[in-house]
Amino acid sequence: MIELSVVDTRTICRIVQEKHQFDLSGFAHTSLKYRLAKLMAQYKIQELDILLAKIGQDDGFFDSFLHDLLVPSTEMFRDPSLWRWLKEGYFPSIKDKMTGNYKIWLPLCVDGYELHTLTIVLKELELLDKVKIIAGVLTNKSKEVIEEGILPLKKYEISAENYKRYQGQANFDDYVAKHDYYVVRDRSLIKNVQFIKQNNLFDHAPGNVKLILFRNHCIYFNPSMQERVLVELHHNLSATGLFIIGAKEKIKNIESSDTYDLIDEGESVYKKKFVSKS
Amino acid sequence: MSTYKAVIIGGSAGSFQVVTKILSSIPTGFPLPILLCLHRLKHVRSGFVEALSLKSNIPVIEPNDKDSLKPGIAYLAPANYHMYVELANRIALSTDDPVNHSRPAIDLSFITAANAYRQKLIGIILSGANRDGAMGLKKVHEHGGTTIVQDPAECEVKTMTEASLQITQVNYVYRSDEIINFLKKSVRS
Numbered sequence A: 001m002i003e004l005s006v007v008d009t010r011t012i013c014r015i016v017q018e019k020h021q022f023d024l025s026g027f028a029h030t031s032l033k034y035r036l037a038k039l040m041a042q043y044k045i046q047e048l049d050i051l052l053a054k055i056g057q058d059d060g061f062f063d064s065f066l067h068d069l070l071v072p073s074t075e076m077f078r079d080p081s082l083w084r085w086l087k088e089g090y091f092p093s094i095k096d097k098m099t100g101n102y103k104i105w106l107p108l109c110v111d112g113y114e115l116h117t118l119t120i121v122l123k124e125l126e127l128l129d130k131v132k133i134i135a136g137v138l139t140n141k142s143k144e145v146i147e148e149g150i151l152p153l154k155k156y157e158i159s160a161e162n163y164k165r166y167q168g169q170a171n172f173d174d175y176v177a178k179h180d181y182y183v184v185r186d187r188s189l190i191k192n193v194q195f196i197k198q199n200n201l202f203d204h205a206p207g208n209v210k211l212i213l214f215r216n217h218c219i220y221f222n223p224s225m226q227e228r229v230l231v232e233l234h235h236n237l238s239a240t241g242l243f244i245i246g247a248k249e250k251i252k253n254i255e256s257s258d259t260y261d262l263i264d265e266g267e268s269v270y271k272k273k274f275v276s277k278s
Numbered sequence B: 001m002s003t004y005k006a007v008i009i010g011g012s013a014g015s016f017q018v019v020t021k022i023l024s025s026i027p028t029g030f031p032l033p034i035l036l037c038l039h040r041l042k043h044v045r046s047g048f049v050e051a052l053s054l055k056s057n058i059p060v061i062e063p064n065d066k067d068s069l070k071p072g073i074a075y076l077a078p079a080n081y082h083m084y085v086e087l088a089n090r091i092a093l094s095t096d097d098p099v100n101h102s103r104p105a106i107d108l109s110f111i112t113a114a115n116a117y118r119q120k121l122i123g124i125i126l127s128g129a130n131r132d133g134a135m136g137l138k139k140v141h142e143h144g145g146t147t148i149v150q151d152p153a154e155c156e157v158k159t160m161t162e163a164s165l166q167i168t169q170v171n172y173v174y175r176s177d178e179i180i181n182f183l184k185k186s187v188r189s
Helices: A004-021 A028-041 A048-057 A059-069 A080-098 A111-124 A140-148 A153-166 A223-234 B016-025 B048-053 B104-119 B132-141 B157-168 B176-186
Strands: A101-104 A133-135 A150-152 A175-178 A183-186 A194-197 A209-214 A237-245 A258-265 A269-272 B005-010 B036-040 B073-074 B081-084 B090-094 B121-125 B146-150 B173-176
Touching: A004 A028, A004 A048, A004 A059, A028 A059, A028 A150, A028 B081, A028 B090, A028 B104, A028 B173, A048 A059, A080 A111, A080 A153, A101 A111, A111 A133, A111 A153, A111 B132, A133 A140, A140 A194, A150 A153, A175 B173, A209 A223, A223 A237, A223 B132, A269 B081, B005 B016, B005 B132, B016 B036, B016 B176, B036 B081, B036 B104, B048 B073, B081 B104, B104 B132, B121 B132, B121 B157, B121 B176, B132 B146, B132 B157, B146 B176, B173 B176
Parallel strands: A101 A133, A101 A209, A133 A194, A209 A237, B005 B036, B005 B121, B036 B073, B121 B146, B146 B173
Antiparallel strands: A150 A183, A175 A183, A237 A269, A258 A269, B081 B090
16 A cells, blocks of 8 residues: 655645645544555555546546545444434434424435434334434435445445344344345435535534434544534534434543533433523 | 653454553553554453453553543553554544454554654564554564564464564564563663
8 A cells, every 4th residue: 555644645635625625634644644545555546646636637536536535334233232222212212202303414424324224223113204314425426325225245244243232123134135245225214315415514514403423423533623523513403402423432521511411421422401591 | 761652562362361461560650651452352342441451550441532642551442443543642543444354453553653653662463363463563663663572482373473573573572571571671761
């Protein structure tokens, strides 16, 4: 794999900003550098200048490049205990309040594994028709990948194991169609999902959201960008809305924060603090 | 004052006892952070850090993303995450694809630590059953860090140590007692 220097990485960020007005400067340096080097190897590009030229001249290439740069979810039903908590604790407790305008937002969807997982959980609770799910995508390719619904065999096996640990009501195979080297997820589950094409991480945010699922995305940002993301997402949550990030992502200084209450430390579940307007 | 800034240890099958022995033998207040990248079951999130903590003389934690690295603490790579050393002496976690069938991958932890600490890093590869870590230790060597491999004769499973020795002229091949003595000595001066 090609070794990129700090200067190389910054040059790529600059060109992306200049040509596509997309800001990569808030991405954490080490993982960004690794992803860029990995992409160059995947694209069989040996020279930095060639990559820069393609980014600058080819919008279609940039769309794929940005999709590939974002790290996809590892599997469906990752951390089964979190999904079990939603199934057994959270969703039943607010079931009566779901009136069709219950908005769930998944910003920055790359492959749809979290999205599909969520729809299975809701379907088994017979709540899928009572919510409005909004999936944010940064690229056209991400939307295509999600709608295509392919799950490589290895990830299928891990996901099926996770589903057992989640203790779902059905068989995981009920939600996929099997092929030789991959499976295809049941596309009907996402037929009512509203996709929002975002040009950056924050535009076209839906607002008044009851639940934001944003697991293992903040780890790819630097601390100042993380701070910004948390503030922006907080603005889009309704009062007492739920915010879920990755198990090893934490909102620092939560004790002194007037933004969130920690609901479940192990699963990194936070609730927007209710501030009375007196 | 030690010339080193961090220690990184990688291991897989057969490394648990050695890591436990190291953590129970180094002094309280060991003046460097110790990064532990050990292969583990990806779906078992608890129990490992508690087991390592039992006899350890220093706190053992599973870091959260962007935690600062501090001396005298052992940082265990969490299950199903890669653990990088990020700019400004912080941990960064990643859910990127497995490397060498592993997440956490020892290679990635070692490579990022080598980039961050260069010659001020001690890299140690212990017993294990695949080749993960060999490339990472090579990077530690290329950046001028000190490289140590557990003596394969002492390893429960020697694949990992032998893979490292095949591609890197390491500084030391040590038994676990000697690794402990080296760590104590290198922070004493």
